[in-house]
Amino acid sequence: MDPRTRTTVRSLRIREDTAKYLYNLAEDSPYYDPKSRSMRENPLAGKELEAARFSGDNFGRYSGEVTAANEAQVFAWQATRAGVYAHSIAEPTKLEALKREYEKGKSTLKNETQKKLLDKYGGVEHMKRPADELLLGQTESYVEYNRQGKVIKGKRRATIKSCFKEDVYPQNHNSVFGSFWREGNWGYKCCHQFVRNSYCTGKQGIEAESSAAEGTTTSKEFKVPKLFEPSGSVEKARRDQNREKRGRKRHSSDDSDSEKELKKAMKKAKREGDRGHKYNTNYSNTAPAKQQMEAYRRTSVYSDDPMATYVNSKFGKKYSK
Ligand SMILES: [Zn+2]
Structure with a gap:
């Protein structure tokens, strides 16, 4: 050539x-x-x-x-x-x-x-052997992949799901461990259990867990404490109640009166909802009470005040924390 x-x-x-x-x-x-x-x-x-x-x-x-x-x-x-x-x-x-x-x-x-x-x-028996795929768990078949992992040349291999066992549910569970999460703990979705080797408790388990998460027991005697009461009038009514407890009864109201007032305030709050709130606030947007304003004026520090720095240096630690 x-x-x-x-x-x-x-x-x-x-x-x-x-x-x-x-x-x-x-x-x-x-x-x-x-x-x-x-x-x-x-x-x-x-x-x-x-x-x-x-x-x-x-x-x-x-x-x-x-x-x-x-x-x-x-x-x-x-x-x-x-x-x-x-x-x-x-x-x-x-x-x-x-x-x-x-x-x-x-x-x-x-x-x-x-x-x-x-x-x-002799030795014909050695010529009869199972396929290479069965013997070694690997083949000579050539497969070429592109950068995205797609096969561009050769046979397409069956996708391997995972190296772990799939769809295996031990201890009567319907879901795998890790299908549920709450506050840093992994658990089963079917019964909300966080212990890996626990037996499935089903719906009862879910109820128990959710009530525990809310901080209550399952019995009906205990009500869920309300985290948020929007109106100022509720506070006022409660203040009245507290005052009564301390024995300093007001002239105008007795027990039943204040209770009625409380109920009324609660109803009002329920009806009005978060009407007083601005779009992004979580708190009541009503004007502060007279007493609150008084307290604010007494404790606030004026920048014009020549002694302001002294107050700051003396009480700074307290306020900084
Ligand atoms: Zn379960």
Whole structure:
């Protein structure tokens, strides 16, 4: 074979064709090798093959009958080197016939040698073996992936779900451990249990857990404490009640009166809801009471006051905390 035979053809594009590196401008687009002007991976990976104008150089290299043609070319070189002249393009039929003959001879030769050896030494039982997949848990099948992890060449493997056992529910549970979460604890969703090896308690478990989370017991004697009472009038009514407890009864109200007042205030608060609130506030937006204002004026520090810094230095620690 002539060593100067050019086996590669420069892939120069004509000007009106889009350059390979312009098909996909994403940062993780396939690598374009500027020296060989090749982009092996498919830049339009998501597109259908029919619609894509360019599917990567590997597509043209390894799909369809290209591999057969390449093999024929290699065979022609080898045959020429061995002394039998064959040209893959000038005499394709001759080459094909030669190739077929060669393959046949090769396989029969191999079979014959094998048979001879087996006849001489025995050991046919060792030739019968299960498939490699079963023996070693691995195969020789070639799979090529792109950067996104999609198979671009070779068979598509079945997806492996997880290395852990799936859909196994121990101790009568309907869900896996970790399907429920509350305040830093993982548990079962079916019964809200946080102990991993516990038995499922079902609905009762959920009730018990949710009541525990609210800070109450399941019995009906205890009511859920209200965290938030919006109106100032409720506070006033409560103040009255407290005053009565301390024995300083007011002239105008007795027990039943104040209770009525409390109920009334509660009703009012319920009816009005958060009407006094601004959009983003969680607290009542009503004006402070006279007493509150008085307390504020007494404790506030005026910046004009020459003794303000002294007060700050003396009580600063107390206020800073
Ligand atoms: Zn459960």
